[in-house]
Amino acid sequence: MERSLLARIMDFLVLAAFLGIAGFLAFFFTALSGGDRFYWWLIAVITVAAVLFVGIGIFAKVRERLLFKTAIGLLIASGLTVAGYEGFQYYEASIPVVSEQDFDLQAYKPFREGTKAKALERPASLSLKRDLPRLDGATALYPLYAAFAQAVYPKSDYDLYYSEVMANTTPDAYQNLIDGKVDIIFAAGPSDEQLEAAKEKGVELKLTPIGREAFVFFVNAANPVKGLTTEQIRDVYAGRITDWAEVGGKPGPIRAFQRPKNSGSQTMLEKIMGSEPPMPAPEEDIATGMGGIISKTADYKNYENAIGYSFLYFATEMVQNGNIRLLEIDGVMPDKDAIRNRTYPFAAEFYAVTAGSDNPNVGRFLEWIVSAEGQSLVEKTGYIPIADGK
Structure with missing residues (x-):
């Protein structure tokens, strides 16, 4: 029924x-x-x-x-x-990823046995025993200022995140400097937001050039495109050029990766773009400890249609990823000679940045960094000394 x-x-x-x-x-x-x-x-x-x-x-x-x-x-x-x-x-x-987790900064710690941080051939003319300037900076510059500390500071185990020689990335380093938590940071020039944050705090940032570096763009090694012009770079990151066939490559959409806001490399891209902001960056979802989802700018993933950017030392010395290839810009390959003679268009100074610290050794340390001894460590590490970039 x-x-x-x-x-x-x-x-x-x-x-x-x-x-x-x-x-x-x-x-x-x-x-x-x-x-x-x-x-x-x-x-x-x-x-x-x-x-x-x-x-x-x-x-x-x-x-x-x-x-x-x-x-x-x-x-x-x-x-x-x-x-x-x-x-x-x-x-x-x-698929290989190029990110700040691709290498171990511990390998560059000052005084660590077998450290990769470069050393002077003889003791430095400056030796600090107390009132050590608190240092922070960009990931790609840590090998350099770790070498400075190794030459001048007393032997100790300097923790990467809680010591006088830290490495908290460019955005955090600028914030630490503005907040008075560190005395000197080593980084590319500040972004507009970082300058505004300093102004709101009543802090004046002083930039001391200490070396030169190339800002580079890279693609998958299998990509047939060998180079781009400055205008093509702007068009790619503005979203006007969207297919590799438009710049002499194989047909396929361009996946243009970016770096997080206020990082040194993102600030450099924004300077190249001028008054036009880059298009929205590819993002990825990250699960938090409580199961929530946040979105962050995706690290460069080496798809055959990808393009990304960084600084020359980071891309060639620290990551050493054989699956990526640097692009010529305006017909010039980014190398040390092109940085020295300024023929590479995206070469620029990097700085020791201060904000009016009352530490009596900050000035002495800066003077030593731009001296012949300090600049020899700039060159030994793999950067271009500031005197060579004038």
Whole structure:
């Protein structure tokens, strides 16, 4: 005897509520554990499909055999979807990444046994025993100012994040300097936002040039494009040039990576762009400890259609990724000779930046850095001494 419509509705509501609660719990715990958004949506789709499946089974006159086959088909489709997603994730993970995690800064710590930080051939003319200037700076410049500290500071274990010789990246270093937590930072010139932050705090930033470096663009080594013009760089990062075929490459969309806001390299890109801001950067979702999702600027991932940028020393000495190739700019390859003679268009000074510290040794230390001894460490490390860049 066929059950009444009311009874079937009640059965559907009970089962739908059960499936909805189960789906919500699965969704919640997946999100809480930091699971990929893909699985969030998969759980939601499966939950909705299950509810629809139950509804069809209760209200429509469908053979049980057909329902069983449909359920098996849905399970197989879900399994294939997961397999395809995980396969793509594995492929993505196999593509080399250029980021600040590609190397170990510990290898450049001053006084560490076997340190990569360069050393003078004889003791430095300056030796500081107390009132050590607190140092911070850009990741790519840590090998240089670690060498300065090794030459002048007393032997000690200088922690990378909690000592007189730290490496907190350009944005954090500028903030630490503005807040008075450090005395000198080593970085590219400040961004407009960093200058404004200093002004609001009543702090005047003083930039002492200590060397020169090239700002470089790089692509996958398999990319046939050997170089771009300055105007083409601007057009790529403004979104006007979007396909490699437009600049002599193989047809395919250009994936233009960027660096985080207020980093030294991002500030350099913005200076190249002039009054025109770069287009929005590729982002990636990062799961936080409580399962939330934040978005951050994606690190350069070496797809065959990718383009990225950094500074020459970072890209060639610290990362040493053989899968990327530097681009010529306006027909000039970025190398030390081109930096010295200023034929490479994106060569610029980097600085020791101060903000009115009352530490009596800040001035002495800066004078030593621009002396022949300090500048010899600039050259030994792999940068161009400021005297050679004049």
